[in-house]
Structure formats: C-alpha cells, structure tokens
Amino acid sequence: MTADDTGASAEPLTAIFRRLIGTYGPLSLLHYMGESNARYYADKDPLGTAGDFITAPEISQMFGELVGLWLADVWMRAGSPVPVHYVELGPGRGTLARDALRTMKRVGLDPQVHFVESSRALKALQAQAVPQAQWHDDLGTVPTDVPLLVVGNEFLDALPVRQLVRTAKGWRERMVDWAEDRFRPVAGEKPMDAAVPGVLADAEEGTLLETCPGAAAVMQELSGRLASQGGAALLIDYGYAEPQTGSTLQALRAHAKVDPFTAPGEADLTCLVDFAVLAEIAVKEGATWQGTVTQGAFLRALGIDLRAAKLAAAAPHHADTIQRAKDRLISDEQMGSLFKVMGVSGPQWPQGAGF
Numbered sequence: 001m002t003a004d005d006t007g008a009s010a011e012p013l014t015a016i017f018r019r020l021i022g023t024y025g026p027l028s029l030l031h032y033m034g035e036s037n038a039r040y041y042a043d044k045d046p047l048g049t050a051g052d053f054i055t056a057p058e059i060s061q062m063f064g065e066l067v068g069l070w071l072a073d074v075w076m077r078a079g080s081p082v083p084v085h086y087v088e089l090g091p092g093r094g095t096l097a098r099d100a101l102r103t104m105k106r107v108g109l110d111p112q113v114h115f116v117e118s119s120r121a122l123k124a125l126q127a128q129a130v131p132q133a134q135w136h137d138d139l140g141t142v143p144t145d146v147p148l149l150v151v152g153n154e155f156l157d158a159l160p161v162r163q164l165v166r167t168a169k170g171w172r173e174r175m176v177d178w179a180e181d182r183f184r185p186v187a188g189e190k191p192m193d194a195a196v197p198g199v200l201a202d203a204e205e206g207t208l209l210e211t212c213p214g215a216a217a218v219m220q221e222l223s224g225r226l227a228s229q230g231g232a233a234l235l236i237d238y239g240y241a242e243p244q245t246g247s248t249l250q251a252l253r254a255h256a257k258v259d260p261f262t263a264p265g266e267a268d269l270t271c272l273v274d275f276a277v278l279a280e281i282a283v284k285e286g287a288t289w290q291g292t293v294t295q296g297a298f299l300r301a302l303g304i305d306l307r308a309a310k311l312a313a314a315a316p317h318h319a320d321t322i323q324r325a326k327d328r329l330i331s332d333e334q335m336g337s338l339f340k341v342m343g344v345s346g347p348q349w350p351q352g353a354g355f
C-alpha cells in the first residue's frame with residue numbers, strides 16, 4: 001500500500017483523489033479504500049467511546065484472556081516448543097496482546113512478541129501496553145525459524161477490496177468517480193469477465209462480487225509459514241463463512257454508519273471478511289484449516305461463562321458491567337453471530353478448543 005503517512009497536516013485526500021481522477025479518470029475502489037484507510041489509521045487512535053468504533057478486546061479483558069488460553073492450550077498439546085513467537089496483526093491499542101500474554105504467562109508460555117502495524121499513533125499505544133514488542137510493516141520480516149502463535153482481530157476487514165459489477169455489457173470493475181461535487185461509484189470501461197468465476201458469467205445485471213487481494217495475500221503468507229514453521233493462528237473478524245455476492249463496504253465514524261464516498265480518510269472503511277476463500281487458501285498452502293465458527297460459540301466453548309462468573313465474584317459491584325460485556329461479545333443480536341473465528345495451524349499441530 002502506498003500509504004500517505006504525512007497525516008492530518010497533509011493535503012486533504014479529497015483534493016488528491018479529485019486531481020487523480022481529473023488526470024487519469026475514475027480510480028479503482030481498491031485504490032480509494034487503500035489510500036483512505038492508510039490516511040485514516042496513520043495518526044490517530046480510532047478505538048473506544050471517544051473514537052469511531054469499539055472492538056472486542058476493548059469491551060472486556062475476557063476476550064484477550066480466552067484467546068491467550070486457546071493459544072496456550074494448543075501450544076502445550078504441541079509439546080510446549082520453545083522458543084515460540086507471538087505475532088499479532090493490527091494490534092490496535094495492544095489490549096488483546098496484553099491480556100493474552102498475561103494469561104499465557106500463568107501456564108509458563110512467555111513468547112517473543114511481534115506486532116504487524118502500520119499506524120504511528122497506535123504503535124505508540126502498543127509500546128505502552130507491551131513494551132517488549134518488536135514492530136513490523138508486514139509478515140515478511142517476522143522470524144522464519146520458530147513456531148508462531150498468531151492473532152488478528154478486526155485486521156483483515158480494514159484491508160482494501162476490489163469490487164466487480166455485472167453490467168449490461170458484461171463484468172466491469174467498480175471505480176470511484178467525481179461528479180456533481182461528490183465521489184460516486186461507477187462501472188469501469190475495461191471488460192473484467194475473465195476475472196469472474198464461470199458460474200457467475202451470466203449473473204443478473206447489478207450482481208456484485210467483492211474480493212480482498214490483501215487478505216488473500218496475508219492468508220497465503222501466514223499459512224505457508226504455519227505449514228513450514230509450525231504454530232497456530234486465530235483470525236477474528238466480522239464476515240461470512242459461505243461464499244456470497246453483494247457489496248459489504250461500509251464506513252464508520254463516531255460509532256455511526258456514514259457514506260463511504262464522503263470524506264475519505266476520515267472514517268474507517270471496512271468490508272466483511274470472506275472466510276470461505278481464506279480457508280481454501282490455507283489448505284492450498286499446506287496448513288490445516290481447523291474451522292470457522294461464530295464468536296459466540298467460540299467464546300462459550302472456551303469458558304466465557306465461567307470466566308465472567310469468576311470476575312463478578314471477585315468484584316461484585318462490577319457484576320452488571322461484566323454481564324453486559326459478556327452479552328455484547330456473545331449474544332446473537334450483538335457480536336456473537338456476525339463475528340467469526342477461524343482457526344488455522346501447522347499440519348503437525350493439535351486441533352484447538354472450540355472448532
């Protein structure tokens with residue numbers, strides 16, 4: 001990604017996009033979303049009530065603790081190999097890592113910590129939460145010779161998507177144009193039929209196919225690493241486990257959905273993660289796909305009810321807050337069903353709990 005990392009003092013992204021469109025014509029949605037999110041994340045902390053959205057580890061410490069428990073359990077059943085490295089993709093404020101590492105340490109698992117992070121602002125917060133971490137721009141520089149315990153929560157959904165749309169003239173890429181004083185999606189000129197699976201060749205006009213090349217690339221590299229180095233990964237995100245069509249692009253600002261084509265770089269652009277395609281990639285790279293389950297089912301299997309009861313017993317005046325946080329994480333009406341947890345591991349590693 002060609003991140004414009006000069007931050008808020010830089011030329012507004014709207015002006016840059018307008019100039020590009022004026023010179024070269026409509027931009028691909030992939031480019032628009034990639035640049036917008038690079039700008040969005042570069043210099044601010046978008047998490048929490050004062051920000052734009054809230055994530056599971058920020059809702060309750062139980063989330064990171066249970067993720068840590070899952071990793072510790074597979075690690076022990078793999079024979080407790082040492083050294084082992086903890087790798088987190090897009091660690092946000094470092095909260096998940098801090099909670100997971102604390103839990104892992106209780107059972108004697110004390111891995112080296114690697115964070116894959118692009119945001120300057122968030123790196124600074126991560127350094128406060130987990131001072132011993134080492135930072136990377138991507139997985140490429142993470143050591144290649146030891147087993148990896150990998151976590152990514154709400155990382156893949158921030159990576160840019162490409163959209164193809166079926167028009168009367170065939171499949172076209174969805175582009176972003178500037179017209180009548182605003183950005184708007186339009187169908188590109190170039191035929192894209194060759195990029196679409198055969199079953200969709202004659203799909204109804206208006207059918208939309210979304211793919212995320214960045215997520216596919218991360219999955220490919222990660223799976224190859226797990227296959228050759230050993231280890232296990234949990235990828236957690238809102239997404240779908242069966243293939244589907246339609247646009248899932250959305251923009252969040254101050255906890256409300258806003259138009260993704262207004263004020264690029266100032267709202268968080270996300271898409272649902274296609275877990276079906278990620279599982280295929282994992283298997284193709286020689287890793288074991290352990291399964292994709294709902295967040296609610298996963299956290300229940302890991303013992304969230306017991307953990308919540310224990311926390312509430314230790315702090316009775318917080319019992320209501322703990323109960324509400326638990327509901328938020330696991331109830332079907334909140335994060336429980338929409339969010340999925342995918343487990344992937346090296347072929348010699350044991351099946352983890354909850355899959």
Ligand code: SAH
Binds near residue numbers: 047155
């Ligand atoms: N996992 C955290 C934060 C989720 S927000 C949590 O659950 O709270 C998305 C995270 O991914 C942020 O840390 C963001 O800076 C990072 N990120 C987004 N795009 C990235 C990219 N292309 N490369 C590296 N990190 C990225």
